[in-house]
Amino acid sequence: METKEYKILFVCLGNICRSPAAEEIMRHFIKKAAREKEISAASAGLISYHKGELPDARMRSHALRRGYKLTHRSRPIRTEDFYDFHLIVGMDDSNIDRLRQIAPSPEEEKKIVRMTDFLREKTADHVPDPYYGGAHGFENVLDILEDACQGLLEFLGKDGKPEPSTI
Numbered sequence: 487m488e489t490k491e492y493k494i495l496f497v498c499l500g501n502i503c504r505s506p507a508a509e510e511i512m513r514h515f516i517k518k519a520a521r522e523k524e525i526s527a528a529s530a531g532l533i534s535y536h537k538g539e540l541p542d543a544r545m546r547s548h549a550l551r552r553g554y555k556l557t558h559r560s561r562p563i564r565t566e567d568f569y570d571f572h573l574i575v576g577m578d579d580s581n582i583d584r585l586r587q588i589a590p591s592p593e594e595e596k597k598i599v600r601m602t603d604f605l606r607e608k609t610a611d612h613v614p615d616p617y618y619g620g621a622h623g624f625e626n627v628l629d630i631l632e633d634a635c636q637g638l639l640e641f642l643g644k645d646g647k648p649e650p651s652t653i
């Protein structure tokens with residue numbers, strides 16, 4: 487059955503740091519704009535190593551300080567996601583390359599975009615993997631995601647569809 491919602495899937499490597507934070511931040515802005523009926527956000531990872539786990543404790547703690555409670559459980563991306571979702575948002579070059587490799591068709595491959603393409607104020611060409619770094623890395627990820635999620639929401643015009651001029 488055709489759903490009326492515009493469905494966004496955020497994807498990173500482990501689905502325990504960047505993409506679950508992006509999912510929750512996006513939900514926050516969708517709710518703030520009262521657009522829950524038009525747009526929904528979810529997340530997945532490119533590896534299944536952390537399947538079933540809550541987001542990394544450091545990511546949860548940094549996010550909570552900004553008011554985002556991360557409760558997602560890590561799950562690997564699956565082929566059906568390419569059909570189920572309207573937009574598949576990767577965080578870095580490696581994510582995008584891998585997503586392109588596993589896209590089931592050229593039509594579905596067109597759904598793949600880069601998170602940083604939606605930045606409004608900050609300048610970055612990827613969302614850096616914070617996993618092996620310190621506190622600054624997690625704060626930087628949140629700064630980038632907050633800016634890009636607001637940009638993404640603006641990109642989605644009325645009815646949760648991309649603005650015609652941007653397709």
Ligand code: 4NP
Pocket residue numbers: 498499500501502503504505535615616617
């Ligand atoms: P994420 O961060 O891709 O933002 O969830 C990572 C999480 C786990 C690993 C790498 C990155 N890992 O190698 O297990």
